[in-house]
Amino acid sequence: MSPRRLVWNDTERRPTAPLRLLTMPIVVVLVVLALAFGVVGPLGTVLSGRPVASVVTNVVSAGATGIAGLVVARYIDRRTLSDLGFGIDRDWMLDLGFGLALGAVLMGGIFLVGLATGWFTVDSVGFGGARLSGVASLLALFVVVGISEELLVRGVVLTDISEGLRWKFDVRVASTVALVVSAAVFGVIHLSNPNSSLASTLSITLAGVMLGLGYVLSGDLAIPIGLHITWNFFQGGVFGFSVSGLSFGTSVVATTERGPDVITGGAFGPEAGLLGVGAILVGTAAIAWYVRARYGNLRFDPGVTVPELRWKRE
Template sequence: MDNPNFTQPAPSGLPDNILSAPTPQDPHEPRIFHRIFFGDEGLRAGWGILLFVLLCFGSNYTISRLHLLPAQPQTNLAQSSPELAPVPSVISEGVMLLLVSLATLILSRIERRPVTVYGLGGSGRLRLFLHGLFWGLVLLSVLVLVLWKAHLLIFDREFLAPFAIFRYAAVWAFGFLIVALFEETFLRGYLQFTLTRGLSGLYRLFTTPKRAGAFGYWTAGFVLCSVFAFGHGNNPGESPFGLFAVGLFGLTFIFSLWRTGSLWWAIGAHTSWNWAQSFLYGVGDSGNMIRYHLLASHPIGQPLLSGGTTGPEGSIFVLPTLALLVAATFFAVPRTQRWYPANPASAATKID
């Protein structure tokens, strides 16, 4: 019987360990490779942001190259601001929302966090959404009223026939809900959470975890609001002050997320504000005009006062309106849980 403890000697001239098992790989090597991509809180923030952006823009680029989306109908070249048609607009924004949702879902699985942790969770979501709808509609109406009373905005006539009012009111309400969902989840969902997580880790080198979380949150908010404003720069009727106002709008929504722990207030206010501008009053919406709006109007006077082709957001009167929007968030909406806890690793368990 062979002796299991017997080792056959190596042939002459060869080292003794040539027939022995190969030397195990250094156990620290895979650990080092793992630490490049993962930290104590899971996937590192920089890699997460890079993957999220690649998923969103890569898939959007592929779709655009394949010409899978309907193009906007050609408009009269004499128009200063071409009007957006409802069906192509809703489909395009819906596809973008789908891509962002899929990217968020994929990253949530990689990071082993519930998808609701990226601003869509929390309690009282319907109540927050309805609050946002109300205040967005009311305060945009107040802004339009001020411009009208100051003779900076003139209403010409009703644009739609009675039988078409309800149809296009519903179509554009759905369309602007899709726009709000897309823009809020794209810039103030996964990206806000993850950039906050990464920046908070840097701030914790210099201050307490609680302060680091706050500093990281607001730094991320300023960065992404700048991206939000920059993204509106190609709108045909946009102005420099209008872009500044867009950034302030983003900060208003960042504040509502910080206070309520949810994106739903911002989604509601974003939806009704855009719907009231574009459909109800027929004014510019960050330089864009839509087809089939209820009222027809035009601005007069200095663009910095009237808003010009940008719409009410291009008027300096938008500043006190935004202050009222912040006040409505602070006083009319009860504070729930702060969205971003001091310990980022515990966020998934603290937010349902």
């Protein structure tokens, strides 16, 4: 094999999958730093002292990974938006609605089980202006986080791996390996969060399998994006739990965790406990049921392993 073939795919007119994956973190860091110094910093100065300052800077910071994902996809992967899982149409919106509903139901289930067993207690419920403003800010943040992380981890990482393996393996094997590896990346990304542990990393990895399954079975990011948004929002903005170790201090319901950490997840939030693991397993089964009921079969979508490239449309 010539050295050129190790770094360049002549058929697809773009770098090989391993090189694209190695380049991605560099691009992400550069884009995040550029936005931090070029946008977030100046915005923080201009909006200093205003209530909206933290909201705007947090949203822009969270969106940096999504922007980095788009840069990688357009200029390195050379993919279309639809190949990233954004083939938005009526079916896409229906799948998004299912994902949104599922995230809310799963987190609501965690809350109700914890409440019934005494593992959680409700300190207060409020709908005042200041509290609702904070909750609305969290909703905006989690919408951006859900889209950005799914675009980067599932739309770019998972897809690059599955495309890179498709020449040696069939769709099922390529998609399975990509699903597991991208889920592990998702878990490692959250390892630096406050209060993280081995248990939380393994649980987040399992959540990555659940989110990725919605993508590889449907071929679109609608289900994982919807699920990601409402899972985080209901966790932190509605029920007042920590979200992957981060505590935001504002929610519709102020909740105190009183049960054993192995069950409730402790300071990291429900994701690190058995309640979270149980919800993830239920969510995984629900996604499989939905895809089978809606599309008539349960299989890995072959479109995830076959690139739709921009240059073919130009």
